[in-house]
Amino acid sequence: MKSLKKEIIYPIIFALLSTLFFYSNLTFSYLQMGDVILWDIKNIKDAIFSGNLYFWNNAYFTTASSSAVPIHPKSLLIALLPNDIYPQISIMFHITVMGYGLFLFLREKKLSVKASLFGATALMFSNSIITLILPGHLGKFETYCYFPFVLYFLSKAMNTEKWIYFFFTGAFLGTAFLGGALDVAMYFSLFLSCYFLYLLYNKKNDKKITDFLKTDIKKIIILCVKFALTAVFSFLMSLQIIMITKNTQDMGAAGVTDKKQLWEWATRWSYPPEEVLGFFMPGFFGYYSGSQTHPYWGRIANMKGEPKTSNFSLTSANIGYITFIFIIFAVFISRKKYSEKYFWIGTALFFLTASFGRYFPIIYGALFQIPIFRDARNPNKFIEIIPIPFAILSSFACDYIFKALEAKKEDKLLKYLEDDYKYINAAKKIMYIIAIASAVSALITILANGIIYNHFVSDWKEANAALISKNIFMSFIRLALISSSVLILINYALSLKDITIKDKFILIIPLIGFILFSVYDLGHIGFLIIGSIIVFLYIIIVNRENLFYKYIPYMFIAVLFLDLTQSGNMFIVKSNYNQMYNSTPIVEHILNEKGNRTTMPILIPYLYRYTTHTMPYYNIPLTEPPAASRLSKDITDVFSSFRINDYAGYQPRLMDLLGVRYILSPTYLDQSILSNELIKITEYQDQFSAAVLYELKGYRNKYEFVNNVYNASDFNDGLGRLTMPNFNLAYETVLLNNSSNYISLNNPNSIYIAELLEETDKKIVFNVKTPENGILISKERYNTDWTVTVNGEKKELLNANLLFRGVYVEAGDNNIIFEFTPSKKYLYSTIICWIIFIILSIISIYKYFLYTKENIEISHSINDIIIE
Incomplete structure (x- = not known):
């Protein structure tokens, strides 16, 4: 029971860390997200309460479709929570699930608890995951977070060769697919097949491959069958979502049929290779487009011939400086215990190279030849999977370094390092070079601030050029402070010299500097409180020799947490929930005229507030013309055939076809080709959108x-x-x-x-x-x-x-x-799979408790015999 209580504490720790990470949003004011997340949540909740597990999405004519209430943990959260706080709770819940899943996986790999905690933290708060909040990709959270559990159960299944673990692998993979981001889940499933083959190959141990095939062919076949059944179960479990998606997304590439144009369309959001710097230098390229303090100036979404201001990004890939350094250490350590590192190094390199897309098309270019990959556009989606191999690799090095700390405590460090010493020294030199180079670069960029400003001013205008030049030298200052802190921490573990009390206190200088820098950069007092508590706790362990080596590993985790919190919270943008839905003259006019028999407004082009918030909130249906978005092929082809140009949009015949009464435009259309067909009604501008409402002459019934x-x-x-x-x-x-x-x-x-x-x-x-x-x-x-x-x-x-x-x-x-009247045949498949999953989970938990109880009784019996 003591062991069980100890295990329960770990998910609680991850839940607390997740809550702490979102310290700036614990008031539950609305997280700003794209798409129509709150509207979708409302639809799902209404469907649940009305007893219908399917509903018709009707706010957008162009994306109107059958939608399912996913039989998924998130549906329970949606039913229980108010709409405006569901996104925050869902994110914290799913990040907790993700962290605990990787924690279990790393312990399955025989890593220490502390190293497993580090790896889980590195994955949970990697900015590739956190920054999905801003564009509103909540479904990707609810897909991605179950991947570590899939890895854990597959690893356990291959170690024990028991059916039950293969079953749980399929169940968690099915749950991931039910999250809704099918393209990301598809990429992961293909990777999972490679991991299965790797684990199967490792079964041969020291045998030659030919001998392994001869002597263990029966075992190989059985394991392959078990894995195939895992795939079948995951498919059946997620069939509800897969078929809905298949039926409603007969994808077309915005009318593109030429292969060259298709390539440009599919690879527009490719990850520029130079932005690998963002893994440990967040802010160098800015944070996201439209940021008032850190505007993005990199190359994502920028096509040849377009102005540089067309670059567009709402994501960041900071993995934490310690994680980055530990990955370098993982490459150098050669202990046999970490032999799996080569698989994860290969995995990281594959996904990283694939994410480069059009910038380095070797891997993505090959994948593009496969139709299923051609449909799943945007190579930078591979960046979302990379934190898993990164976190695992860093955990291997973390385990090695934490054990070096224990060896140092016992004066056995040199013996522990043995043959690795020269390789570890090489890794340490890289660390020193980065720390020195960052400090020098910070000085140079501060002195050259005017030159950098002049370089950007012609493209980005004065205000943004000033911010960009400032953020460049600020990113180097940040790197110098965080790299110095990490350098000192690693030296505690790997330096052959004795550590004096003075050496221990040196860490406080760059750490406090980083905390103050972050408060200045973020403007969040909460970060100062968290940082102050960490510094205070560090001072306590420094002054007690018996605590220092025991708790210093947690300082690695604390610094990683501070690093990722500082950058990740830049993307936690809050909006005033009530103000967002305030009515406007435009809305009032449409609502007052609702009794007429016309259809929906048509929006040309995309308008943030009206398409994502106001119109759906007031149940005003919309038609949003397809632009770069992937819509169903019939919509794309019909709209394209009536297209006039990319500005005014479409011929009056299309308006006639759709029965449109209103056009909502962010600019005046008085000089457009449609001007003779329009009557201006009203206009409105606020912090979200500027819009002009026109009425079409001669509009007809719906x-x-x-x-x-x-x-x-x-x-x-x-x-x-x-x-x-x-x-x-x-x-x-x-x-x-x-x-x-x-x-x-x-x-x-x-x-x-x-x-x-x-x-x-x-x-x-x-x-x-x-x-x-x-x-x-x-x-x-x-x-x-x-x-x-x-x-x-x-x-x-x-x-x-x-x-x-x-x-x-x-x-x-x-x-x-x-x-x-939707068909529910796919729903039954999902429900049956969930029933099987729940029953087998209950049986497994019961057996676990029974096994624990028997062990306790045996232990007590042995103790009684010894006493007698």
Whole structure:
């Protein structure tokens, strides 16, 4: 029981560290995130409480689709927590899960508890993970954080060869896929296959590979079958999400078909090789685009011929200076115990090189030839996986150095280092070089500040050029302070000289300097409090010889935590939750006119506040034109065929097709090609967006009834018909994929009375009175998860005008109901897998307690015998 209590303390430690890391946001004011995270959370919560595990996402016409409530831990959190604090709690919860998973994995590799704690901390707060907050990639957290548990159970499964651990490997991999970031999970799954093969290869021990295949072929086959079943179980568990994604993301690359253009589109967000400096020099290239204090000036997203200000990044890859140095040490240490380091070095190099994309296309260029990788754009996504091998490698070196501390305490350091001594010396020299070079570079860049400013001013204007030049020398000062602190700490462990009390106190100088620097840079008093507590605790252990060697390893973790906290908190941007949803003249006008029968506004181009917050909050549906985003191919192709240019956007015919009433633009359109089609209504500007609201002249209903049909043979045939100059949307519709029969209608002078009786996200009810047969078109996204009935009789849902729902209506008085009725067959697969997972987990926990109890009883019996 004592052992069990000791194990429970570790996840609590990670939860506390995670909470402490977000010290600046513990008031739970809203974390600024992109996309429509809060709106998605609201939809999921509403679905859960209404007992529906599927719902129709309808705020954006272009991305309207069937969505599932993922059977995932995050769904429980969404149900229990208020919407505005769910993101913070979810992030802290999932980072805790991630840290504990890697902690278990490292201990499975026989590393010390302290080294495992270090590795877990290095992974949890790597800025590659933390900085996903700002662009709003919450799903990536909820995918990525389960990877360490997958590694842990696979490693344990290969060591014990027990079915139960292979099963848990599949269960956690399935949970990762249920997080929703399928491309990242796919990359990891392919890597996991390589790790399995590596572990299988290690099974041969000292045998030759041919002998291993001959003597252990049965074992090899059984292990491969077990791993295959792991993959099958993870697939079945996550089938709910995989099929939803597959059905709703028939990806097109914004209309790009030429392979060269496709390459440029897919690799726009490639990681520039020089930004590897960001692993230990955060802030040198700035932090993120749009930052008021640290604007980004690197090359991410910058294409040839574009202005340098088109560079765009919302991420950082600081892994912590100690982590970086330990990775260097890991390369040099040669102890057999850390032989797995070569696999992780290869893994890190592979993912790093792949992330370079168009800048160094050897690996990503090869992957690009595979269609599945061609769809998953943005090579810099590989950077998100790199912290795992980095954290593992640093833990190997950390374990080695912490054991050197123990050897030093017992005056056995030289014997401990033995053959590694010259290699360790080489690693130490690199550390000295970095510390000296950073101090010299800081001095040079301070003196050359004017020259650096002049270099940037022409492209970045005065204000940003001044910030960039300042941040460059500040990053060198930061590096000099943190590298000095790490240098002193490592010297405590690896110096053959005795450490005096004076030597121990030297660490306080650069450490306090780093803390004060960070407070100045961040402006957060909380960081000063955390740093002061760490310094105070360090002073206590310095003054007690018996505590110094015991607790100095935790100073490595503390300095790493300070390092990552300082840079990571630059990305924890807060917004005023209430102010964000304040109404505006634009919103008020649209809400007041809601009784009309038109469809949604169309936004040209992207507007931050209105597309991500205000409009979804007020349940105003939107159409956001596809630009660089990946949307379904039908949307991309239809919009592209009506494109005028990249500014004003689209021909009036597209507005007519969509039934658009409003255009919301960040700039005036009075001189645009659309100017004669528009009436200016109002405008508004605040800290989030500037927008001008225009109304289209001659806007039409969001539904239509026509008596003239063109049966298209395929999509391109239908698109050709829609774009013909004489095609009139008021009198004719294009039908696609009419499976039951050919519909013949040719009466352009339709007479009808149609009324919209009810409209929700899941149900739309019409009444149509007509003397002639015809087609009712509801200008909502066509999707096979919708069904339609006419007077209570189920009818075929038609694909009308390529994008919309339609139904054939006979003459007379007709009651028509469109309903969202998704198939739940994939949901059952996920639920069954979860039930199996929970039952086997309970059985395993019960057996663990039973085994622990038996061991205690045996121990007591032995003690009684000894006493007797």
